[in-house]
Amino acid sequence: MSEPSNKRDEFMELKSGNSIDDNVTSEGLYDAQGSTGLTPSSEVVGEAAPPADMVAxxxxxxxxxxxxxxxFLLALLSSSLLNPMVAVQDQRVDQAEEVKNAVGLTNAAAAQALSEGGTFAAVESNRRVAEQAAKGLISADTLLEKISAAMFADSDANAALSxxxxxxxxxxxxxxxxRDEITQVQTKLEELSANIGAAVTESVDFVDAVAKEGTSKSSSSIKDRYLFxxxxxxxxxxxxxxxxxxxxxFYQSDSDLVATVDKQASLxxxxxxMLNRIVANSAAVVGTVAAPLRERYQQLETxxxxxxxxxxxLVEARxxxxxxxxxxxxxxxSLETASAPSATVRILSAIGALLPVVFGVLGVYGLYRYFTLQSRELVMHEANLSETLAEQQESILKLLDEMSALADGDLTVxxxxxxxxxxxxxxxxxxAVIEMRELVSQINRASIEVANESELAVNNAQSVSQSNMNQATQITAAAKLMQQVSESMRQMSEQAASSSEMAQDSQQAAEQGTAAVRDTIRGMENMxxxxxxxxxxIKRLGxxxxxxxxxxxxxxDIAEQTNILSLNAAIQASMAGEAGRGFAVVSDEVQSLAERxxxxxxxxxxxxxxIQNDTNxxxxxxxxxxxxxxSGTQVADSAGSALSAIEEVSNRLTKLVEGIAEGSTAQAEVVTQVSQQVSQVSESxxxxxxxAQASANSIAKLLELAKDLETSVSRFKLPGA
Structure with missing residues (x-):
């Protein structure tokens, strides 16, 4: 049986087995006749237009x-815009509550700070929390917050809140x-309280001393005085x-601080x-015991x-x-006003929950109508397809008969x-037959040229392969040298890093010396x-x-005058005779006292x-x-200046050495990269x-393929051959 008969039989089997795609639409059939892009020798006529029902x-x-x-887009938009804006308004309620709590805690912490043992840390931390929450409530940073603020008219409430x-x-x-002044006052109050405790102890000792001194007296009147x-x-x-x-x-918020201060001064x-009055009416031993107590009272007064x-x-803080x-x-x-949900919020909240459902139902209904129309169109396509299949089968069988000679390689048909x-x-x-004729002719010519060029390319590829092998050997040697340079740069980088550490140690030593000189200067100033x-x-002592x-x-002078008076008294006593003998004894005693x-x-x-000489x-x-x-201070200043200069030089030296270390490290990395690149070039x-060797082999195979191609093309029959 001939080959054309076989092809007709295959086509009939395809027809009887329903192998032709029934899903081809009528538009596809229309396109199959006119969309090849080729202009036939005689224009094809009789193409049917799509039915009006299908177009509608x-x-x-x-x-x-x-x-x-x-x-669906509107459902998504309503769900992604309205609901977040309502959520922003709900968030304002939480933010307002956070501000309220933070403000309440701040006020409570402030009251606690003014009480005994209070601190200001809680006041500052709670105020910062309130400030952050208030800024988050007032400001609209994101686009959604700005849209929400504009939609719900939050600007007035935010302005009042701000x-x-x-x-x-x-x-x-x-x-x-x-804070600092109050902390100082509280510290002084604690010191005053501690000092009062010490004063109470000393006062008890003083009371015991006064009572003991009164007990030692024998006179009842003196004892009564000491008892008082x-x-x-x-x-x-x-x-x-x-x-x-x-x-x-001082720790009570409703106390009169001015009256308290006046009362303490009066006390x-x-x-x-009272202490001075007791000491003035007591013996000297009581005054000795009262000396430290008087000093303690002076401290309390200060x-x-x-x-x-x-x-x-404290008054200003209260x-x-x-x-x-x-x-x-x-x-x-203001927070209550700013966070109160408006009617617009409630309406949009309800709309935000309802609109996605409405638009979703509408979208589902649209899909239902779309698929209904699709099903109707498919039914119409199947009816049109059945009418055209019979005509297509006959024309295809005729075309297969004409193409049987072409299948045997005859390009003249x-x-x-x-x-x-x-x-x-x-x-x-x-x-296509015309193009194949030209193609077969070009293949015949090209196969001959490919064979000639392939032989030349094989020779060139072998030469290039040998040159590349020599170049690879030289690059390998260069890579080894670059590795040695990289190792040297690495060692130099390590030495620079060690120098940098030594420079930093020198800088630290200079800083310590500068600090020591400063301490010395301060000590000398104090001295x-x-x-x-x-x-x-000492001058006051002089x-x-x-x-x-x-x-x-x-x-x-008084002693001299007394001596003269005693001398005069002795003369008068001698003149008085026996009557003045007693007076003479007194004058002698007075004279003796004057001499002493x-x-x-x-x-x-x-x-x-x-004492004056020693004082001078x-x-x-x-x-x-x-x-x-x-002089020592000046010398220390000079030393401090020198150490500062040393410190500055050490800083510069440290930066310079660090720069050298960084440069050496960078150069080592560059050399390493160059070495790696040279190695890569060697491998490349x-x-x-x-x-190149593989290319030579491929070109040799190409030469063989060109010869095979020439043999294969030789079976085609061209016009005039």
């Missing part, structure tokens, strides 16, 4: 698919501005207890007066005075706290072009101040010695002169010591050599 259904399909897409928050924040800052003094001494502890109680007023005056000076800070509470109440009102569906195919086949103070005291000398001179006074004043004068020497010594301290050269 196509438009409806497009309309329903557009409606479906729009419905104003009230600014007022509250100002009051809080005014309160925190008094002991009672008054016991009252000292009562005054100290009242002073301790007054300290609590200190009572303590001093502390009370310092606390009184700092009372204004006023700021009252302002915080008042502004906090106003802020809470031409297919008949008709007005059937195969007309365009026959025209295309004729065009100079102490020496100057000591010098002043002045006191001078006054003592003046008093001694006066006593000497003269001798004592002479010794005191010598001692005062010695001490003053000169102190002045020299002051000059030496000044070796790979190129292998590929």
């Amino acid at each position: 259904d196509g438009r409806k399909e497009k309309l329903w698919i557009v409606i479906t897409v729009l419905a 104003t009230d928050w600014a007022s509250y924040n100002t009051a809080a800052n005014q309160f925190l501005a008094k 003094l002991t009672s008054e001494a016991s009252n000292l502890n009562g005054i100290l207890g009242t002073l301790t109680t007054s300290i609590r007023n 200190m005056v009572q303590l001093q007066d 502390q009370v005075s310092e606390i009184g000076e700092g009372t204004s800070a 006023a700021a706290l009252r302002d915080m509470r008042a502004e906090g109440e106003k802020l809470e009102g 031409e297919a008949e072009v008709t007005d059937q569906i195969t007309g365009a195919i026959a025209d295309s086949v004729n065009f 100079r101040e102490q020496i100057q103070e000591t010098s002043k005291r 002045e006191s010695s001078q006054r003592i000398g003046d008093i001694v001179a006066l006593i000497d 006074s003269t001798e004592a004043t002479r010794k005191i004068a010598e001692l005062v002169a010695t 020497d001490a003053v000169l010594s102190m002045e020299k010591a002051t000059q030496q301290v000044v 050269s070796t790979e190129t050599s292998r590929k």
Whole structure:
């Protein structure tokens, strides 16, 4: 049986087995006849246009698919826009509640800070939390928040809230501005309380001393006096207890601080007066015991005075706290207004829940209508397809008969072009035959040229392969040298890093030396101040010695006058005879007392002169010591300047060495990269050599294929051959 008969049989089997795709649409059939892009020798006529019902259904399909897409887009838009905006409004309620809580905690922490043992850390932290929450509530940072603010008209509420928050924040800052002063006052109150405790202990000892002194007296009147003094001494502890109680007023928010300060000052005056009165009416031993207590009272008086000076800070802090509470109440009102859900929010919340459902149902209905129209179109396509299959089968069988000779390699035949569906195919086949004739001719010519060029390419590829092998050997040697250079650069980088560490150690030593010199300078400054103070005291001692000398001179004059008077008395007694003998004894005693006074004043004068000389020497010594301290300070300043210069040079040296280390490291990395690249080039050269050899082999195979191609093409029959 011939080959054309076989092809006809295959086509009939395809027809009987329904192998032709029944899903081909009528539009596809129309396109199959006119979309080949080739112009047949005689124009194909009789192409049927799509039915009007199909065109109308196509438009409806497009309309329903557009409606479906729009419905789903609107459902997505309503779900992704309205619901988040409503969520933003709900979030405002939470933010407002957070601001309320933070403001309440801030006010409570502020009140606690003014109480005993209170701190300002909680005030500052809670204020920061309130500030962050308020800013998050007031400001609209994201696009969604801005849209929500514009839609729900939050600008007015935010403006009022911003104003009230600014007022509250100002009051809080005014309160925190008094933190250091209040902390100092609280510290002084703690010191005052501790000092009062020590004063109570010393007062108890003083009461015991007064009572003990009264017990040692034998006179009942003196004992009664000391009993009264002991009672008054016991009252000292009562005054100290009242002073301790007054300290609590500084921690009570409703206390009168000015009255408290005045009361403490009055109590200190009572303590001093009572102590002085007891000492004045007691023996000297009581005054000795009262000395440390008097010093303690003076310390208490100083502390009370310092606390009184700092009372204004407490008064201002209490006023700021009252302002915080008042502004906090106003802020809470603004927060209630800003966070209250409006009718618009409730409406949009309901719309946001309903619209996605409505648009979703509309989209589902659109899909239903679209698929209904699709099913109708498929039914119409199947009917049109059955009518055209019979015509197509006959024209295809005819075309197969004409193409049987072409299958045997005869390029001289031409297919008949008709007005059937195969007309365009026959025209295309004729065009393809013409192109195949030209192609076979070109293949014959090209196969000969390929064979010649392949032989030349094989020779060139073998030469290139040998050159690449030589180049790979040289690159390998260069790679080894680059590795050695890389190792040297790495060692240099390590040495530079070690130098950098040594420079940093030098810098640290210079900084420590500078700090030591600064400490030395401060010590010398303190020493100079102490020496100057000591010098002043010694000068005052010299002045006191001078006054003592003046008093001694006066006593000497009095003794001399007394001596003269005693001499006159002795003369008068001798003149009186026996009657003046007793008076003579008295005059002798007076004269003896005057002589002893003269001798004592002479010794005191010598001692005062010695003290004055020693004082002058001490003053000169102190002045020299002051000059030496000044000189030492100047030397230390010079040393400090030198160490500062050393420190600056060390800093520069450290930076320079670090730069060298970084440069060395960078160079080592660059050399390593170059070495790696050279190695890669070596590998690439070796790979190129292998590929060149492979190319030579491929070209040899190409030569064989060209010969096979020439043999294969030789079976085609061309016109005129």
